[in-house]
Amino acid sequence: MNKTIASLREAVAPIGDGATVMIGGFGGSGAPIELIHALIDAGPKNLTVINNNAGNGRVGLAALIEQGMVEKLICSFPRSADPKVFTDLYLAGKIELEIVPQGTLAERIRAGGAGIPAFYTPTSYGTELADGKPVAEFDGRPYVQERWLKADFALIKAELGDTLGNLTYRMAARNFNPLMAMAAAETVAQVSGIVPPGGIDPEHVITPGIFVNGVVEVPDPKQEEILNREGAVYP
């Protein structure tokens, strides 16, 4: 078994029009910028994208949105230092937005990966984000029912990957990436380095390879924050 994918182009090639795509990262940290840019080059339309944010500046997720490829965004916080790309499209009614509290977003993705179709959380009870959702009382407290989130594809960023898809992460770049790896039918990870089986100590594996379909090497990945400080625009 070897899950190595030779190029970013091949890694995103299966993603077609109308696909639901989870994209890892929290802001720029852990965002698979190179995979997102390859997806822009491939150009599928009418995507539903799941990410914590709505992009910053004009690279990465913001660039994907700017290209008009995203029909719907599911996120917790569509504000950033430079949210103009998303904001303009949203106010023009050209992109649909589903706001989900951040912890609920994480748990819905985890539940999707874990085969749990719904769960109850205290979060959002009594607020407009709970409108229309079933409420139940447990031990005297009210909780809101939330449903799992799954995707056709997950594009994630990790630090090291082996050819079996086992992954490690770097610092706070972990965030949503291990959850999304579990919740998508096809998960591709961009990694700074690919090693043979045994190249990662089993004690250090964060995402076991069973959740990963492909790994593609990007030896020196760009940081969204640095690209934005340089005024970069993609494409």
Place this chain on the structure above:
Amino acid sequence: MSDALNIIKLTNEQIAWRAAQDIQEGAYVNLGIGFPEMVARFQPEGREAIFHTENGVLGFGETPPEGEEDWDLINAGKKAITLKPGAAFFNHADSFAMVRGGHLDVAILGAYQVAEDGDLANWSTGKGGIPAVGGAMDLVHGAKRVAVITDHVTKKGEPKLLKRCTMPLTGVGCVTRVYTSLAVVDIEGGHFVLREKLAAISFDDLQAATGAELHIEGDVTDLVVPQL
């Protein structure tokens, strides 16, 4: 009246300082993005709190010097941070398990409005624009103590402590203590209980700047903070 309040009221630093005095040794603490982040600067000498950030770090420290940022190491406000010895990384689901699961000792948040029954409005003014909730609705549930730091009144001089919030709610019955620019107020049994107030303001003037009844149960002490 609001001009007079502007002269005596605490600065944001002083409000943050007062909130920091109630954080106990060894407490696990989440500070909301923006103004609440300031609380970390005023930890009392000899007490160590461990700070949690939603994006998967426990035990972070100061902001790094400019030019030494590592953009894989940020807080929930997307600002660069550093690590203290003993820090830990974890994924987002584990991070919010810490939040909702009752493992945090204190969460300190900002507010547009707080109601006497503990309802909090701090995520949307309800006036349109782009909705963005982040982790606020999760943070108000699960921390053992949910405290708010805020100016006592709005920029227009309207009360922020009210009988009922008029803006969209972040959480119901969740706030336990409010540190304002004029007073420290607990929320107990569905009403505001005054604990401390600035010596420079009379009870009647404080009540006039508050949108619901301030109850007095036991001593009300002077709210004393250093010049910062």
